[in-house]
Amino acid sequence: MDPFSLLGLPRRPLLSEEEIGTAYRKLAGELHPDQEGGDAAAFRKLGAASAIVRDPARRLRELAGTGSSNSLPSQAAVLFPQIAAVLQQADTLIEKHSVASNALSKALLSAPLKSLSVDLRASLLAVGTWRNSLEKELIRLDAAWPGVDQDAMHLVADSFAYATRWERELKERELALACTK
Amino acid sequence: MIAGIDLGTTNSLIGVYESGFPTLLADSNGKRLLPSVVFYGNEILVGHEACRMQALHPEETISSVKRLIGRRFGDPETKDIAGTPGSPVTLALGGQNRTPEEISSEILKRLKAIAENRLGTGITRAVITVPAYFNDAQRAATKRAGELAGFTVERIVSEPTAAALAYGLDKLQDQSKIAVYDLGGGTFDLSILQLDNGVFQVLSTHGDTRLGGDDLDRAIGKLISSKAILDSFSSSDGIRLHEAARTAKETLSSEEQTNILLPFLKDGESIEMTLTRSEIEEVCAPIIRRTRTHCLHALEDAGLKPGDLDQIILVGGSTRMPLVRELVTEIFGKEPNLSQHPDEAVALGAVLQGAILEGSLHHVALLDVTPLSLGLETFGGLMNVIIPRNTTIPAKAGEMFTNAVAGQSGMKITVLQGERELADDNWTLGSFEIPFPPSPKGAARVGVQFSIDADGILQVLARDTATGSEKIVEIKSAVEVSDEAVEAMLSDSLEHAFEDMDARIFTEARLKAEEMLPAVEAALSQLGGELGAGEVILIREQAAQVTAALESRETARLKIALANLDTATQSLATRLIEKAMH
Numbered sequence: 001m002d003p004f005s006l007l008g009l010p011r012r013p014l015l016s017e018e019e020i021g022t023a024y025r026k027l028a029g030e031l032h033p034d035q036e037g038g039d040a041a042a043f044r045k046l047g048a049a050s051a052i053v054r055d056p057a058r059r060l061r062e063l064a065g066t067g068s069s070n071s072l073p074s075q076a077a078v079l080f081p082q083i084a085a086v087l088q089q090a091d092t093l094i095e096k097h098s099v100a101s102n103a104l105s106k107a108l109l110s111a112p113l114k115s116l117s118v119d120l121r122a123s124l125l126a127v128g129t130w131r132n133s134l135e136k137e138l139i140r141l142d143a144a145w146p147g148v149d150q151d152a153m154h155l156v157a158d159s160f161a162y163a164t165r166w167e168r169e170l171k172e173r174e175l176a177l178a179c180t181k
Numbered sequence: 182m183i184a185g186i187d188l189g190t191t192n193s194l195i196g197v198y199e200s201g202f203p204t205l206l207a208d209s210n211g212k213r214l215l216p217s218v219v220f221y222g223n224e225i226l227v228g229h230e231a232c233r234m235q236a237l238h239p240e241e242t243i244s245s246v247k248r249l250i251g252r253r254f255g256d257p258e259t260k261d262i263a264g265t266p267g268s269p270v271t272l273a274l275g276g277q278n279r280t281p282e283e284i285s286s287e288i289l290k291r292l293k294a295i296a297e298n299r300l301g302t303g304i305t306r307a308v309i310t311v312p313a314y315f316n317d318a319q320r321a322a323t324k325r326a327g328e329l330a331g332f333t334v335e336r337i338v339s340e341p342t343a344a345a346l347a348y349g350l351d352k353l354q355d356q357s358k359i360a361v362y363d364l365g366g367g368t369f370d371l372s373i374l375q376l377d378n379g380v381f382q383v384l385s386t387h388g389d390t391r392l393g394g395d396d397l398d399r400a401i402g403k404l405i406s407s408k409a410i411l412d413s414f415s416s417s418d419g420i421r422l423h424e425a426a427r428t429a430k431e432t433l434s435s436e437e438q439t440n441i442l443l444p445f446l447k448d449g450e451s452i453e454m455t456l457t458r459s460e461i462e463e464v465c466a467p468i469i470r471r472t473r474t475h476c477l478h479a480l481e482d483a484g485l486k487p488g489d490l491d492q493i494i495l496v497g498g499s500t501r502m503p504l505v506r507e508l509v510t511e512i513f514g515k516e517p518n519l520s521q522h523p524d525e526a527v528a529l530g531a532v533l534q535g536a537i538l539e540g541s542l543h544h545v546a547l548l549d550v551t552p553l554s555l556g557l558e559t560f561g562g563l564m565n566v567i568i569p570r571n572t573t574i575p576a577k578a579g580e581m582f583t584n585a586v587a588g589q590s591g592m593k594i595t596v597l598q599g600e601r602e603l604a605d606d607n608w609t610l611g612s613f614e615i616p617f618p619p620s621p622k623g624a625a626r627v628g629v630q631f632s633i634d635a636d637g638i639l640q641v642l643a644r645d646t647a648t649g650s651e652k653i654v655e656i657k658s659a660v661e662v663s664d665e666a667v668e669a670m671l672s673d674s675l676e677h678a679f680e681d682m683d684a685r686i687f688t689e690a691r692l693k694a695e696e697m698l699p700a701v702e703a704a705l706s707q708l709g710g711e712l713g714a715g716e717v718i719l720i721r722e723q724a725a726q727v728t729a730a731l732e733s734r735e736t737a738r739l740k741i742a743l744a745n746l747d748t749a750t751q752s753l754a755t756r757l758i759e760k761a762m763h
Contacts, residue, residue: 017484022572023413029380029546033575034537035637044577044632051572101693102747105700108707110761171481179474 003049003062004082013060013153014142015053024050056138057164060157062149073159075130086119090173097180106180108134117177122172145159183306183335183539184296184487185531187343188196188285188323190247191366191391191498193217194528195292197300198541199397203347203532206299212244214524215295217366219287219620221275227291234520236424239416241275243284245395248367250281250326251319258391289330307332308535310527312368313339314388314552316598317610317639324636335538335597337636340365341372342383342549345532348521349376350545357491358384360479362509362517363527364472365497367393371475373483373490382548385482385571387475392468394430400464401426401456405441425452430465433458434501461716462504469508476512483573491665493517496526548573551633558595558604558612560585567631570600574637580628581646591616592627596641610639615652617645633723687736692745694727704753711756723749 004011007023024046035042051060093109093116100106137156141148185203187194192214196205206211212229220242235242236325248258262272271278290311296304298343306654309332311323320337327334336471352374353359363370370388374381402422425441432439433456443452480487493509495517500506509517536542551574556566568578592615599607613696626646631638644651701724709717723746730739 021375021382024378025375025377025382025548028382028548028573029378032546032548035546036540036543040575044575047573047576048578100696100700102697102700102743103754104704104747104750104757105696107757108700108703110758114761175474175477177482178477 001043001049003052006046006049006058009053011063012145013063013138013148015059017054018037020050020054028148053162055160056134057157059160060138060141060160064153065158071155073155073162076159076162079123079126079130079166083123085168086116086123087169087173090116090120090177093106094173094176094180098167113177113180117174119179120170120174126161126175127166127170130159131167134159134163182300182302182304183308183535184293184304184332185343185528185533185535186289186292186307186309186327187340187528187531188247188288188309188326189217189366189527190245190368190395191217192524192678193288193292193294196527196528196532197296197304198536198539200317200533201541203529203536205528205532206296209298215288215292216217216244217247217288218242219246219274219284221277221279224314225275225287227287236420239420243272243274245285245367246272246281249394250285251316251322252281268518282322282329284687285323285326285498286329288331289327291332305331305333306335306535306539308336308338308531308538309334310340310343310427310531311384312339312363312388312390313341313372313383314368314390315637316390316608317341317555317637318608318639321389324638334636336534337638338531338534338547339383339386339549339637340527340530341496341554342374342381342547343384343528343534344374344494344526345374345530346381346523346533346545346547347526347529348494348518349374349381352520353492353546356678358485358489358664359492359494360476360490360513361494361496361586362472362476362500364469364495364499364505365393365671366499367391367395369393369472369475370742371472371479373389373479373485379544380546381664382573383486383550383571386412386481386550386552386586387479387482388552388729389471389475392471394427394497397430397465397499397502398423398426400468401430401461404460405452405454405456406427406466408454408456415447418443421446422452429456430461433461434503458503465502465504469502469505473508473512473515487513487515490515494526495519496521498524536572538570549635549637550574551576551637553598553608554600555610555631555633555639556564556597556607557629558597562604564597564602564604564607567629568633572633574633575635577630577632578629581641582627582629582729584620584625586623587622588619589625590619592625594629594641594643596631596639598639613652614641615643615645615736617647617650620647687734687739690736690743691731694731697743697746698727701750704750704757708753708756716752720746720749720753 009015009023027046031043031046032038054063074136093112097106097109182197185196194205194213196203197512204215215228216232217304218231218235220226222241226234231242234256249270249695252258252270254264254270259270271280292305307327309323310352311320311326322335324337341363345359345361358375361372369392370386370391372386404424405422419445425443429439429441438455439459441452441454441456445451445559490513493513493515500523506517533542534547537545551568552570554566554570555566555568559565567580568576593612594615595612596610597604597607601607615627628644628646630642631639642653726742727746730742
């Protein structure tokens with residue numbers, strides 16, 4: 001069944017986190033198996049539907065239907081080398097720091113960790129800027145909806161998928177780095 | 182009637198829903214908190230009575246058994262107990278090997294008796310709480326403990342979620358976001374919830390099942406013994422010291438200083454000293470600071486900033502420490518809410534969850550999550566996530582797999598729980614084989630479906646789509662290995678466990694030395710010019726001592742030499758850090 005109508009939401013590209021959350025909680029409160037008249041199978045379906053609708057990439061793919069963009073979003077290609085390098089650098093240094101058993105070995109890592117933190121910030125900023133432009137793209141798609149080209153939707157969906165994943169991975173490293181202190 | 186039970190590391194409580202209110206029940210002495218301590222002598226004693234036996238019979242008494250439930254030998258938690266790595270934990274008490282769930286069931290039986298006495302009726306149904314960050318095996322083992330005690334376990338519910346329910350039901354505005362900071366006797370959880378018209382939705386949870394008040398007591402105990410210049414204790418003295426440490430911690434939550442008096446220790450020695458709050462804070466701070474990471478993770482997973490939270494609720498006895506409250510204020514930029522009784526909130530929440538289940542509390546729903554990602558080991562030894570962490574439960578998800586090799590006649594499926602990329606770094610819940618007729622590459626298709634119930638316990642269903650043959654796999658938790666197998670593994674390993682000890686300690690020290698020596702060289706080459714000649718000579722001397730100790734193969738000597746080198750290089754380390762900051 002269509003995840004949008006399961007949640008009682010309109011089928012369109014732009015939906016706010018808040019309206020999705022409110023719709024989900026209202027129905028989840030009624031369908032939860034603990035409740036009188038609750039329904040475990042319907043509750044799980046609702047959960048799966050909200051996971052699709054909440055994620056912009058999955059939401060757009062759901063709207064665009066089959067097919068795919070078949071090409072790497074150009075901004076993803078631009079950002080990839082920088083992000084892959086900083087992620088790899090982060091993993092190496094954080095691992096080194098965590099296995100170091102004495103204060104001196106850890107201290108030797110402080111300079112490289114400092115510069116890593118600068119690099120992480122810069123990458124996060126770059127992804128954040130890209131994400132902002134994607135949010136604007138989403139507003140444009142929503143305004144033109146439903147007269148939107150499928151391939152264009154897939155391209156934006158893929159872009160969101162990359163941006164979301166990189167943002168998450170970079171933030172994970174930033175957190176791990178904060179925890180070395 | 183469904184009872185609500187908080188089965189805690191240090192204390193346990195039971196309550197029921199009576200005429201529209203959650204009520205906690207007291208024993209015949211009017212005490213609601215039952216110490217989670219069990220004594221195995223001629224008879225089995227639980228609670229306060231068991232506490233009284235602890236100093237006299239430390240070998241027959243067990244406390245904090247929650248730290249061992251659902252664990253296997255080889256986990257950090259079990260380092261003081263001999264056993265074969267990978268096999269379920271058992272403890273020799275009162276002349277028998279006993280599982281942690283058996284021991285926990287004694288505590289639950291006592292709670293059951295307290296409730297039945299008070300109410301004059303049989304109680305057979307219960308909701309039992311567990312730390313939010315408990316994994317599948319720990320949840321299943323807790324459920325089993327409840328069943329051993331004669332309960333039908335209606336629900337396993339997460340402690341911070343329960344506390345939020347107890348707190349939020351009458352105090353919270355609709356549409357608030359709250360964090361529950363739960364630092365108990367043995368575990369730490371941080372959960373973030375959103376409330377919306379009676380729906381309590383957990384947005385994220387993070388924690389550590391090996392971090393709690395016990396660790397603080399241990400650190401304070403170490404402080405006391407080092408101040409008293411005592412380094413070895415008999416086990417009953419150790420228990421008295423631990424008791425004294427806990428009392429000091431509790432007193433110093435409201436006083437600035439306290440006196441420790443421990444007469445008649447081993448060899449007629451005694452300890453008498455004054456301990457100040459700032460002294461214990463110094464040793465407790467590094468432990469308490471470890472909670473910060475989990476708070477940051479949970480915020481990140483919920484997609485929130487500290488400022489988005491309306492309330493921070495403190496739960497668990499350890500949150501009475503002023504230092505904990507300071508750290509919470511620092512992390513969230515807001516004073517925590519102190520209106521909730523930190524020892525009772527969880528049990529009250531369990532009672533309320535029971536009331537929801539029996540239909541006496543309406544228009545309230547708890548939407549809890551699974552704390553850890555669940556997935557499968559893939560071909561390259563990686564973790565393939567099927568149900569990501571913080572997914573609302575009950576939940577179901579699946580994936581289709583095909584054979585990677587032509588002629589393959591089966592597929593091994595290993596079920597994992599955890600957040601690490603490499604399969605080996607996660608907790609293995611179990612593995613099983615799905616057979617299928619040999620077929621060309623990619624032709625065999627196996628569907629694997631994960632389903633998590635409302636208790637957070639996983640069931641796996643695998644189906645060969647060609648033949649339609651189906652296999653439901655109950656994940657084997659640590660408890661289900663046969664007793665004979667455990668006995669055999671135990672007797673095997675006990676003999677070797679002790680003789681290996683010294684060799685292992687030396688190896689650990691050697692590895693440290695082999696890491697330390699090149700670090701000293703590297704640091705000197707970076708900063709040597711800025712140090713005084715005297716300091717450089719001192720460092721080199723200490724380094725030479727370490728090298729000499731390594732050759733002598735004397736464990737004690739190597740440890741002392743390493744400690745000295747560590748001290749000698751302290752200012753060097755500080756300078757390196759300072760230099761990096763500029």
